Amino acid sequence: MSLRSVTIIKDKVNDRSYPFSIPSIKGSNSITFTSEVTFFVGENGSGKSTLLEAIAYQCGFNTAGGGRNNMYEIKSSNSTLGEHIRLSWLPKINQGFFLRAESFFHFASYLDQLSVDSPDIFRSYGGKSLHEQSHGEAFFSLFNNRFGQKGIYLLDEPEAALSPARQLALLRIIRQLVKEGNSQFIIATHSPILLGYPESKILNFDTTPVSEIEYEDTDHYQIMKGFLNRRDLYLKELFKEDTE
Structure with missing residues (x-):
């Protein structure tokens, strides 16, 4: 594990302006990483993706998705927070990747452009254009x-x-990459399957400040388990207005 903590620098910032007005950001001064795999969870708008992008910015990764050497321009979300955090490393590493599902199409197009002059570029992505693969296949090639x-x-x-x-x-x-001792993962997700990774830490962005939460206590687990165990009851409650 290399990234040890993130400190949010709040000097001379307006905590009523975005993204400093987000409760999880406004109420947290630092976040510590104690596992090779850390998950960010929370409702949409809770700040988890915002902080993840800020970390990518400080790592020198393209905030639209990619690594340090992937230079392409698309409209992406504000990187203001990235200019107001400090990363603590031991040791410092410069390699890695920022996967952003919503802009992955543009990253694939960027690789296609590079392939015009560098046909071997696809060797690092499964041997062919990511656009020639399904969305899921392209992710797995990556x-x-x-x-x-x-x-x-x-x-x-x-x-x-x-x-x-x-x-x-x-x-x-x-699991394989972590066992080899080479990798650290920080993942923003809504997936109860991914959250089940053993010995990971889950940070809840629905609390102020951001706090650790157990897998079984997450809404993701509770709602999915309840739905699978009592589907008819859940749907009856969900659609009750249709029968009134």
């Missing part, structure tokens, strides 16, 4: 071929393109 060197991997909702079976396969890839 995981299997790009995530092999010592580095920090920041994944923003990787389950977006993955079936439940592929999510389990991703857990196996993460």
Whole structure:
């Protein structure tokens, strides 16, 4: 594990302006990482992806998705928070990747542009254009071929393109890379499957300040378990207005 903590620098910032007005950001001064695999959980708008992008910014990764050497421009979310955090490393590493599900299409297009002058570029991504693969296949080409060197991997909702079976396969890839002692993962997710990774730490962005939460206490686990165990009851309650 290399990234030890993130400190939010709040001097001379307006805590009524975005993103400093987000309760999880406003109420937290620092976040400590104590596991090779850390998950960020919380409702949409809770700040988990915002902080993940800020970490990517400080790592020198493209905040639209990619690594340190992936230079392309698309409209991406505000990087203001990235300019107001400090990362503590032991040791410092410069390799890694920021996976952003919502802009992965643009990253794939960027690789296609590079391939015009560098046809071998696809060797690091499964041997062919990511656009020639399904969304899930393209993600796995990235995981299997790009995530092999010592580095920090920041994944923003990787389950977006993955079936439940592929999510389990991703857990196996993460496990292998962690066992080799080469990798640290920070993952923002809504997936109760991914959250089940053993010995991981889960940080809840629905609390102020951000706090650790046990897997079984997450809404993701509770809601999914309740739905699977009592589907008829859940649907009856959900649709009760239709029968009134």
